[in-house]
Amino acid sequence: MVRNLPFILFFIFFTLSCDTDEGQNQGYEPTPVNIAVPAIFSQLLPAPEIPANNPLTEEGVALGRALFFEKKLSADNTLSCAGCHKPNEGFSDQRRYSVGIDGIPGFRNSMPLINIAWNTKNKFNWDGSASSLQEQVLEPVVNEIEMHNTWPNVVATLENDATYLTKFEQAFGSPTISKELAAKALSQFIRTLVSGNSKFDNYLLNQATLTPLEQQGLAVFLDENRGDCFHCHGSPSNPLWTDNDFHNNGLDENFTDLGLGDITGDPAQFGLFKSPSLRNLAFTAPYMHDGRFQTLDQVINHYSEGLVFSPTIDPLMKTVAQGGVQLTLQDKAALKAFLLSLSDPSLANNPGYQNPN
């Protein structure tokens, strides 16, 4: 009999563990759903990475979408995530600094929320301060200059709303509302925000032609002796148009914002910020972490003749001693035309991204 004890114990544990998911709807499974992967992504990139503990489901995404547009997440019911990540502004914000519920502006430009499922580096925010999407999405709610709320308060508010009780139950098999589940649902929705239908994408699929100016601009972008943008901002081979990595691209001699270095404390990382994707620049002005540039012309002028040296400047900014690569006016115009071909006007109209509330 003693020999069988482990088996018996195992059996008991096994049955017990089935019962311990308290309150969960026995046997209920939400409907799995996949990210709509653009054709050019499936040709060139690995499949998106979805954490095993938070698979995408129809009901989870629907809940996340409702929460993303939900003003009740903020302390005074006036501001939703979408208030600073606007679908028609590339899920970013055209104000230099987004303004929180108390009328206080932040100190960084909002970030576009697209193709995040392909960010395998898993470092979020301009300074990499969040190490997972789930961690990131909890923060705006409690951030004093953003939604200035508390999670217990959000949970209490949602619990008073019968539609949310139903939505949480449909998404996670339990009407229990928690900040962890809210974060899971928000993360699921954000992972469905995919942008891969620009003119340039269609050109790569042989479904569109570039103008001669756009062609020239691509050449400038890829030319080591001119733009040399591809080392940090992707290329026709990496249609994310970012390396999701951190660099100092020569904006300042002295830093008021230490960026990544503020998080890591490493002086070699002072003034490093995440390279943003160059998709949807037509909708995401102003540019850079502090939104200092209103126009793409200003951005291009920066790289062409505005670079300044600081000890952490990226080694790829090789012409910093001359202030930049000194593009001709023709090259500048071409580069701009090419950059704009990476914008995806269909993004804002995607029926899956509209306010459902």
Next chain:
Amino acid sequence: MLKPPIFLLLLLTSFVGCNTTDDSPQKALVSINFSHSFNQQTLNSNNFNALQYTNAFGTTLSFSKLRYLISEISFTNQQGIKTLVKDYQLVDLGEDTGLFIDDILLPEGTYLLSMRFGFTEITNTSNVYPDLNAASWNVPEMLGGGYHYMQMEGRFLDLNNEEFIYAYHTISAVQNPGPENTREDTSIALNLGEITISQDQTQINVTMDIDQWFENPNLWDLNTLNGMLMGNYTAQKMMQENGQTVFSLDTSMGN
């Protein structure tokens, strides 16, 4: 009461079964570790950004990025049979990724270890490796397409003792950058020599002597060759020559 003997019997037969399957040698689980040194000093991500290395030219330099591609990782046994254990591996010292190839299962015995720095003409095809695309490892078509072999970047003290930046990137050498370019295979076959694999020799250490990139046979002057090297055919050929003595098998390591 019958149960215990049956269990014992089963146990016994399984033991016996193990011993009688065949006469082939025991297998060992092997891993390859890529390590890095500069003039005998170990370099890892912790000593990145420290301006503390001096190359043969006498320039003081530091590292902020070191990524490179190794392909055709193979073991050839004494009968001349070659086992390819991995098609390619992107090593990224700064991110501490790709430093190991684990779980290589090989029969005990003596092998020649070979690999390649970079891709050959045949394997260096644009866009075919999704993980490398996502790592922005590509080379633009105007520069021959395909993928980088290495990106080594950092800072150095120039002739005025001021900090300057370098980006030592190696690719297939290319002539006539532009639409009509011609590419030349400058990958480096690495015949690393003999290694005996047994149950107690399971860690193989391959070392990159970074100083060699700057030294042998071409003395490298970062003051003149510090950037825009991808499209520089002569520089690429020099890098390929210097790369011949960069990698070695470190046999001093035990398991």
